[in-house]
Amino acid sequence: xxxxxxxxxxxxxxxxxxxxxxxxxxxxxxxxxxxxxxxxxxxxxxxxxxxxxxxxxxxxxxxxxxxxxxxxxxxxxxxxxxxxxxxxxxxxxxxxxxxxxxxxxxxxxxxxx
Amino acid sequence: xxxxxxxxxxxxxxxxxxxxxxxxxxxxxxxxxxxxxxxxxxxxxxxxxxxxxxxxxxxxxxxxxxxxxxxxxxxxxxxxxxxxxxxxxxxxxxxxxxxxxxxxxxxxxxxxx
Numbered sequence: 001x002x003x004x005x006x007x008x009x010x011x012x013x014x015x016x017x018x019x020x021x022x023x024x025x026x027x028x029x030x031x032x033x034x035x036x037x038x039x040x041x042x043x044x045x046x047x048x049x050x051x052x053x054x055x056x057x058x059x060x061x062x063x064x065x066x067x068x069x070x071x072x073x074x075x076x077x078x079x080x081x082x083x084x085x086x087x088x089x090x091x092x093x094x095x096x097x098x099x100x101x102x103x104x105x106x107x108x109x110x111x112x113x
Numbered sequence: 114x115x116x117x118x119x120x121x122x123x124x125x126x127x128x129x130x131x132x133x134x135x136x137x138x139x140x141x142x143x144x145x146x147x148x149x150x151x152x153x154x155x156x157x158x159x160x161x162x163x164x165x166x167x168x169x170x171x172x173x174x175x176x177x178x179x180x181x182x183x184x185x186x187x188x189x190x191x192x193x194x195x196x197x198x199x200x201x202x203x204x205x206x207x208x209x210x211x212x213x214x215x216x217x218x219x220x221x222x223x224x225x226x
Contacts, residue, residue: 090156
């Protein structure tokens with residue numbers, strides 16, 4: 001299995017809703033990432049998990065809450081989002097350090113109304 | 114500050130002609146270099162990487178990239194463009210001993226029939 005699977009593919013939520021994005025990989029990668037991507041822009045790093053521990057938080061607002069229950073799963077919990085949070089949310093995984101790139105999922109297209 | 118530059122927002126080329134998408138970087142040490150491609154509403158797909166060795170690296174779908182250390186460049190090339198190559202291309206670098214990928218701003222490649 002050489003894929004990163006993200007669900008759901010599309011999500012529409014109100015500003016008072018609570019929702020979660022899910023990401024799964026079975027490649028044995030011990031680093032997992034959340035990125036946010038606006039249209040025609042490069043991905044922006046949000047969080048990095050190394051060995052299931054949060055290692056990087058790029059000053060992301062607390063309305064985004066990551067969770068890594070085990071080495072294969074990564075969640076992003078969403079609460080009280082703003083319309084400007086509408087974007088493509090990408091999950092990725094990689095081997096730690098070394099000369100490895102990332103394997104990206106197809107993303108969740110989030111719309112906040 | 115570490116950065117990656119893609120000086121062209123868009124590159125237009127006729128089908129069958131060679132293409133080049135430019136990338137330069139400003140990162141300390143000898144980082145690992147990558148190219149990714151993104152089709153509409155999809156995640157990023159790995160094309161190729163440079164770690165060490167031969168300055169010309171070959172990747173997926175007939176793409177190759179030329180590393181130039183003195184110019185700190187890593188330009189993406191293809192001898193004969195296809196209409197299906199039309200997509201958004203990102204150059205990325207991974208500094209040594211980090212888990213972060215630093216992305217360029219992206220170049221939209223448009224191949225005309």
